[in-house]
Amino acid sequence: MLSFIRKRAVASLISLVGLIVMVFFLSRLTGDPAALFLPVEASAELKQQFRELHGLNDPLLVQFANYVGDVVTGDFGESLRKARPALDVVLEAFVWTLWLATITMTLVTGAAILVGSLAAFRAGGFFDRFSSVVSLIGASVPDFWLAIVAIVVFSVNLAWLPTSGTGSIWHWILPICVLFVRPFGIIVQIVRGSMIGALSSAYVKTARAKGVKSGPIIFIHALRNAMLPIITVIGDQAASLLNGAVIVETIFGFPGVGKLMIDSILQRDFNVVLAAILVTALAIFLMNLLIDLAYALLDPRIRH
């Protein structure tokens, strides 16, 4: 078990190192960093100053070594707009995103497993067909449209909920509901498919021959076996939320990492963009590690 975790952690670490290297070379290969970081109308003199200040005239390998040193010590430089360390700015926003993603995915997972399992138990029945239609719609609806409709209906017309921003628990409801829909639609379908397979398996037949009731057959015997593909998809969906639900955060004015990234790109605050990329990547790698761990916990055959 320990060696399994170690192997997975090492694999994640290698990917992370690859990402760090890639981010550096992309920021250098796409042209002169001075041109990227400075406004278009900056003078040649200013650009030269900028290059000297940031060691951009050094050989590439020296620059790379400095960059790696900075990254490892958590120094991403100053945010050019906010005059604070870029990492602080990113972490502040990331905490908001992390909460949003965690709450949303917890609700999605619970609801999707319940609905998908019940649909699979009576596959072809009324509930199955109903939930198929609902989940298909959920998986297909564009979130920007849903966000705008939700604001129009619940904030503007009914005036039940605030349109945007933060401050109270009411501000969380619309973003969570809008973010809920798509992963819910996708995961319900995965749960249903995987559970139909598990419920028709031989060990479920054995459980029925033992006289086990339907509830434990679905949620104890079949579900745990059906969980591996489900967890994989949950991980994918959670990753897309951790990346920053760019559109939804922007529409609701939610101060998460997605909104920060868009703002920073528009404002050419590249230190913040780089820090945001690496922080979210690190989070996603950690989550993948958790998913691998969950595999091992769920299925003893993977542990060996």
Next chain:
Amino acid sequence: MADHLLEVRNLSVEFHTALGVVKAVRDISYHLDRGETLAILGESGSGKSVSSSAIMNLIDMPPGRISGGQILLDGVDLLTMPAHARREVNGRRIAMIFQDPLSHLNPVYTVGWQIREALTTHGTDGATAQAEALRLMGRVGIPDPEHSLGKYPHEFSGGQRQRVMIAMALALRPDLLIADEPTTALDVTVQAEVLALLEELQQETGMAILIITHDLGVVAEVADRVVVMEKGQLVESGTVREVYRNPQHPYTRKLIAAAPGKGEMHAPLPRIEPVLSVRDARKTYGAFDALKGVSFDLMPGETLAVVGESGSGKSTLARILLRLDEPTGGTALWKGRDLFQMGAAELYKLRRDLQMVFQDPTQSLNPRMTVYQLVSEAWVIHPDILPKAKWRARVAELLVQVGLGPEHMGRYPHQFSGGQRQRIAIARALALEPKLIICDEAVSALDVSVQAQVIALLDNLRKTMGIAFIFIAHDLPVVRDFADHVMVMQNGKVVELGTVREVFETPREAYTQSLLAAGLNPDPDVQAAHRAARLQRA
């Protein structure tokens, strides 16, 4: 009015499929008393498992439907019981064990958890269930029961898994145990042990056993009475001896006649220049020695049977001879060249001469290719054999040779029965005009009557085309009918190698003798004599 423990009266079951209604079981009746063992004998598609699924309420409805009849347990009809009462019967009064214990045990829970669940589901408290699970594991002969309770199904051997299934089924001392092909997937010595265990437990508890099987030997070994099913109908019933000695129905006669192991044994061929000469073949997987030095010679047109139980290394031998796995050591001379040393170019040529037929034609035939594509694919890979213009004619010829017809060319594997699929696999192997075909349990998954036909086909190919066979099998009677030489393997080593007559009539090694002794004979009297001898030894 409850004369019998179990009485099935005029039971009919149908399945509603896309192709219409299939009447899986038609108006069958049988009964079973306490302490008695009844066998339901039949081949695949006979409906033998459907009636037991109906007893256990395991038929999915829809598509299944019980269209008529009664199933009386102590005079109470199980089919009209309310759902919660019906569920209480399962596990408590009737329990069931299945053919493949690995897939029938839940892979993600410990066996201890699964045995305890059988008890707690019906109201036993946790502590009692734990103690009882421990006792049961010991009773069915699992070594170190305390530690074993915490293990998962994949950590046990096949025979141990079936013992765990038995422990789980017998947890609440049911009145009736239904055993659906309980030993079909097991090695012959393990089969004998499991059947003996069932019988012991029956004597202890006085339960009735309903055993579903395709194997006359199992019937002869354990059953008191037998009912024979064909195409959903019950065609014959009686005591085992009556039915075997004096079968009334043509189908029963056919089944008994098809049982392998009665024909004339092959006389040894003259030993000329061998086509394949293997010396000291070895294979290790990590620290595990799968093959510990195997040597033999194979003559053209000769069948060498390789017999042994699971883990004996017989499939590993096949894989390294075909170079599907790399051998660790030894030589294998094929036409004077060591095929263990051959490079890619030579191997490409070797593939024409060496072909393989696998156990499960459902898995070894690509379901998305037609029969024509499957058979002619060999010529796509080896284009010099046959010009494309002649492919259709040659495929037709090969299909006729294996007992199918040219009209089958455009069909897909799923449109054929298991026996027909294996014929397609054989036609595919023949397409390259091989000198040697390795059959890995090629007839094990087939019904007895189909098995006999496929063996006859292989024997005919051997005689007419001079093809040599390496015939890997665990079923000794089949080997006896087909082999020229027999090589007995155990733990990666050759235990005994001789002509079929030597090995079957005067086995030298104790292991060979125990294998032969564990084999079941379809004749109940012969089997009774075997039992008496075994009991005396014990």
